[in-house]
Amino acid sequence: MFDIKENLKRLPDKPGVYLHKDRMGEVIYVGKAVSLKNRVRQYFQSPANLDPKTRAMVSHIQEFEYIITGSEMEALILECNLIKRYMPKYNVLLRDDKTYPYLKVTLQDEWPRLLKTRRLVSDGARYFGPYADVGAVNQIIDLLSGIYRLKRCGAQNFGANFKPCLNYHINQCRGVCTGEVSREEYRESIRQVLDFLNGKDGHLKNSLREKMLKASEELRFEDAAMLRDQIAAVESISEKQRVALMKGGDMDAVLIAGNYGLVFFVRKGKLSGRENFPLPAGAVGSKAEVTAAFIKQYYSDLALVPKELLVEEDLPEKELLEEWLSELRGNRVQITCPQRGEKKALLDLARRDAIQMLEYLEGREREQTERARRLNGALTEFLNRGLGERAYPETGLRIESYDISNTGGTDSVGAMVVFVDGRPRRSAYRRFRIHTVEGPDDTGSLQEVLYRRFKRAKEGDPGFLPLPDVILMDGGKNQVHAAEAVTAAMQLAVPIAGMVKDDRHRTRALICGDLELDLKSNPALFHYAAAIQEEVHRFAVEYHRGLRSKRMQKSVLDEIPGIGEKRRNALLNCFGSVKKIAEAEIEELAKVPGMNRAAAESLKRELQKKDC
Numbered sequence: 243m244f245d246i247k248e249n250l251k252r253l254p255d256k257p258g259v260y261l262h263k264d265r266m267g268e269v270i271y272v273g274k275a276v277s278l279k280n281r282v283r284q285y286f287q288s289p290a291n292l293d294p295k296t297r298a299m300v301s302h303i304q305e306f307e308y309i310i311t312g313s314e315m316e317a318l319i320l321e322c323n324l325i326k327r328y329m330p331k332y333n334v335l336l337r338d339d340k341t342y343p344y345l346k347v348t349l350q351d352e353w354p355r356l357l358k359t360r361r362l363v364s365d366g367a368r369y370f371g372p373y374a375d376v377g378a379v380n381q382i383i384d385l386l387s388g389i390y391r392l393k394r395c396g397a398q399n400f401g402a403n404f405k406p407c408l409n410y411h412i413n414q415c416r417g418v419c420t421g422e423v424s425r426e427e428y429r430e431s432i433r434q435v436l437d438f439l440n441g442k443d444g445h446l447k448n449s450l451r452e453k454m455l456k457a458s459e460e461l462r463f464e465d466a467a468m469l470r471d472q473i474a475a476v477e478s479i480s481e482k483q484r485v486a487l488m489k490g491g492d493m494d495a496v497l498i499a500g501n502y503g504l505v506f507f508v509r510k511g512k513l514s515g516r517e518n519f520p521l522p523a524g525a526v527g528s529k530a531e532v533t534a535a536f537i538k539q540y541y542s543d544l545a546l547v548p549k550e551l552l553v554e555e556d557l558p559e560k561e562l563l564e565e566w567l568s569e570l571r572g573n574r575v576q577i578t579c580p581q582r583g584e585k586k587a588l589l590d591l592a593r594r595d596a597i598q599m600l601e602y603l604e605g606r607e608r609e610q611t612e613r614a615r616r617l618n619g620a621l622t623e624f625l626n627r628g629l630g631e632r633a634y635p636e637t638g639l640r641i642e643s644y645d646i647s648n649t650g651g652t653d654s655v656g657a658m659v660v661f662v663d664g665r666p667r668r669s670a671y672r673r674f675r676i677h678t679v680e681g682p683d684d685t686g687s688l689q690e691v692l693y694r695r696f697k698r699a700k701e702g703d704p705g706f707l708p709l710p711d712v713i714l715m716d717g718g719k720n721q722v723h724a725a726e727a728v729t730a731a732m733q734l735a736v737p738i739a740g741m742v743k744d745d746r747h748r749t750r751a752l753i754c755g756d757l758e759l760d761l762k763s764n765p766a767l768f769h770y771a772a773a774i775q776e777e778v779h780r781f782a783v784e785y786h787r788g789l790r791s792k793r794m795q796k797s798v799l800d801e802i803p804g805i806g807e808k809r810r811n812a813l814l815n816c817f818g819s820v821k822k823i824a825e826a827e828i829e830e831l832a833k834v835p836g837m838n839r840a841a842a843e844s845l846k847r848e849l850q851k852k853d854c
Contacts, residue, residue: 244305401816614663628754656691657782
């Protein structure tokens with residue numbers, strides 16, 4: 243038995259990280275401290291001295307442990323890592339509500355490309371954004387890739403027989419794969435793209451105007467009109483990318499509103515977007531402490547840290563956070579709590595925007611909750627008519643559906659989809675390859691899938707918890723009886739119904755026990771059941787097609803010792819087919835990236851044996 247009082251006496255007066263645990267041994271809170279002795283003891287003082295959220299957390303603490311670090315900075319970094327590892331209930335945890343796109347120039351590649359991405363990683367690329375207008379991002383990519391005829395494919399190595407793609411033939415790519423452009427010339431185009439993305443669009447507009455005038459003088463009016471439209475697009479994009487707010491460089495405005503953390507991005511002195519992150523309602527700490535925790539979680543994985551953060555209140559560990567952020571950025575980062583001027587105006591603007599956002603989200607949540615109640619109520623009414631009275635949750639009703647897909651019994655797979663309150667929960671979807679059933683036996687395959695699913699749940703696998711409130715089988719009585727046999731054998735009381743299709747393969751009724759209940763009397767439930775059935779069928783077929791395609795794409799090269807996936811792909815990339823590989827000379831094969839002479843000689847011998 244863990245004695246909290248005794249262990250409090252043993253706490254060291256050193257920096258470190260502490261972990262609070264509940265009676266099940268689960269980590270419910272991770273914190274850092276300059277002095278573990280002083281900080282951890284504060285939680286176990288008189289409850290009257292604690293705020294309500296901290297009091298609620300402390301009531302669940304049954305034990306704690308700690309890790310001593312060499313400095314407060316080490317403690318901060320360890321705290322961030324442990325929060326991501328344990329996802330504690332009472333810490334600030336970030337779950338993306340919306341992620342705005344960035345523009346990425348892959349400078350780490352020999353032949354860089356311009357791409358759209360929603361992930362920032364430290365990979366040597368240059369990132370621009372974020373941008374609130376996704377359409378503008380797509381326009382920028384199309385325009386710049388077209389004007390500078392940038393490479394669009396992902397290939398980086400081009401063998402002797404590499405064939406240029408369609409973009410080259412329609413003059414949308416200058417064809418670096420053909421050797422017609424030097425690396426220096428291509429890099430100059432990339433430099434001009436970077437200039438444009440940095441706000442220096444004058445050079446591009448002047449260049450386009452000169453080309454337009456020249457085309458007009460040469461009576462090439464169609465070309466002149468196209469160039470005129472490109473100039474208009476450049477001007478439009480330059481205005482659309484960002485809304486100007488102030489002079490100055492890059493900064494983020496960070497604030498907490500309700501149960502949301504918000505980050506407003508200012509790049510090159512212009513507002514470029516906003517991100518919202520739902521925060522757990524039980525997150526412990528004052529507004530300033532939650533803001534500090536949010537900053538640690540948000541910027542720990544971010545490749546782009548701005549020069550300055552604007553916050554509404556002075557943070558309790560401002561100097562340490564500035565030092566940590568400066569290390570991430572590589573130069574000085576400042577955290578400011580402005581009281582007047584343009585920066586204060588920006589924070590006020592962000593606060594007004596946050597209030598409007600909360601009003602919208604709260605209204606949407608109320609509508610979704612009411613819709614879920616109506617939908618769940620209609621479904622449970624149907625189930626109770628056919629399966630007997632049972633209590634179902636008004637909200638949070640979890641429905642699982644299963645389907646099997648195969649071609650004549652080969653590549654047989656099972657799919658499980660999950661819907662909660664009328665919406666798909668894709669993170670809970672699961673796929674299964676059928677192991678114990680041979681041939682096109684959908685009923686036996688369904689039983690295998692259900693058995694494996696519930697066995698994993700009984701073993702405590704969090705990926706298969708919680709159990710469903712209802713199972714809707716993609717089929718009639720046979721599938722329902724097959725599923726009931728599994729749940730009965732595993733002593734599970736989960737209600738099961740079947741979705742019956744009409745002649746046009748649309749869900750028309752539910753099989754509940756011995757009753758077939760027509761869904762057309764309730765349009766909302768009719769469309770809900772149809773959506774579930776379509777989704778589970780799509781998910782199963784998609785998985786099956788992927789496996790079948792992978793099997794069919796297997797090459798004779800896969801059977802040759804010493805030829806792995808990378809070498810196989812490189813060979814096919816260079817020569818285009820197994821036949822041309824077999825016709826190639828050993829010297830040509832040895833020049834393929836990843837190959838050598840010994841591998842080329844071995845490949846040649848094996849292909850001759852196979853008479854390729």
